[in-house]
Amino acid sequence: MNELLFVVNPVAGHGRSLRVFARLRAVLERVPGVRCVVWHTRGPGHARELAERAALEGYGRILAVGGDGTVHEALNGLMALSPAARGRIAFGVVPAGSGNDFARNTGIPRDPAALATLLASGPASPMDVGVVNGHYFANVAGVGFDAEVARQANRLPKFVPGALTYVFAALWTLSRYRNAAVRIVLDGEILERRVMLVAVGNGAGYGGGMRICPGARMDDGTFRVVVAGDLPKPSVLSLLPKVFSGRHVEHPLVEVYDARHVRIEAERPLAVQADGEIVAASPLSLEVVPSAVRVIGLLGRSSDATTRDHAATAWAPRSADEPPTAGTSPAPGPGPVVERPVADPHQDGRVDTGRRVDIA
Template identity: 40%
Template structure:
């Protein structure tokens, strides 16, 4: 059981403000349970990245985020992931209070934040893979990290609308509302990909690069995925029509969609994606850029508490 204090990064606007409203009572209960922590709050988009770095500079080695997958994504990008020596001492955990907390579903972490915190305190570590993506944003080339899933195309546009819209329908409901809005306007893209040197091209709805199994507030998008196997699970949603998407959506929640003739699944360590049309890129539900984009896996790069 770890006795060292946690550096807790709270995103008060996560879950449409639910995290901020609940945190006061939750903090009091956690302290009654004997959990020692220093608490800081994000004040703007991207702030969790800076706060993660601040905590490490102050000597904390256990960082716990309070929010959803977007909060997790920001904290991840504040860690020295390219420095394995420093990463050996760092632990990351999440208390799920955001709109979507898909990565922790893979570990069966309790949805109740108190129960989740008590589990984190046990100190059980999972060495998990991390994805690195280099893409375009505002005419510049940037590099970001992700832990659960990234997607280009339809998925990226859904993420954009979800982040700009009202999140008042719960994780699944919110995602579905903006999925259907995007479905009305979206046009499939002409895409060229390279998986570990092998080329593939065609009209596609989405390119999904997965480390975890779930996204979109509970969609079982990559059933074969393992977070510690050193491989991406790549799901190509081909030239699907609007009716085909709606008809097959229930299969995505059950994880039975990979047998569809217009859906391709394969594993890869490196992927490069180009598109003839503009193709947005999301990671952990956050819009981060657009194609062209290159991905590579960092095997077992992070000690995740769950």
């Protein structure tokens, strides 16, 4: 019997998650040999506990039902396990939140029939996980304007729908935000800048489809770091819509780097967001845990394929022992599962030089 363990956040997506899950479950229950086990979260932080417990109880396919906050919590639960225990688990998401950027970044289909097939029997591939000041994240961690937007978005009334939450929060924050002087260390290379934000992407997007780190791949062992410099407010306003296509990186004050280890110090304490949750204040240290978990989805088919491919043409060549880049990966899509062991976050001590990526 193929047992799927669902960790359902009943309040995600402003309560939409229960309806989304009911539809999916109806499809799954018609699939021979599949059994759904459903655990509901009871409050903030509970998804973390449930995901860890599910793994310890031996469930092999663990699915978070909710948005990026639920994924973030469940992922942190899995990262509490040993690499060997994590390696036995296929983790996935049923997108039922407001933003659903993890689902977007991992190419999860919206159609319930396609999703049911993928969750029940689709391949699981190794995915990197980021860690910032001890908190694991799947998509993007950041400091500066974006973290302030996340803080405001989390405080907005729940009737504001989906991506609009972030647009409202961004406009509100813009009216009062001041850029900050920061020192950024990218794999040993130091940058000193006045910035609007620094976004460190394991995945490409956040905020309901904003491709803040276009070209980021969750399976390449590196972060894509976007440093948005001392942009005046009118430029921010004109750049905001471009973030949805990833074209903001063409602005001369926006720099893009690849790095595995990042440290950021700021002139004043800045809130740090990871997957849209405020997790710390600056200074912050981030590193990639390569192939940390196995995820169900089509990692090579993230929704920013066009921008990613555009960016990949300018990537610096890598040495033979490095993971494949976007430009050298095999064609994305279902196929043999690549079985690589999951990594121990404390064993990847490699330090490399941050690479500037010329996007324009």
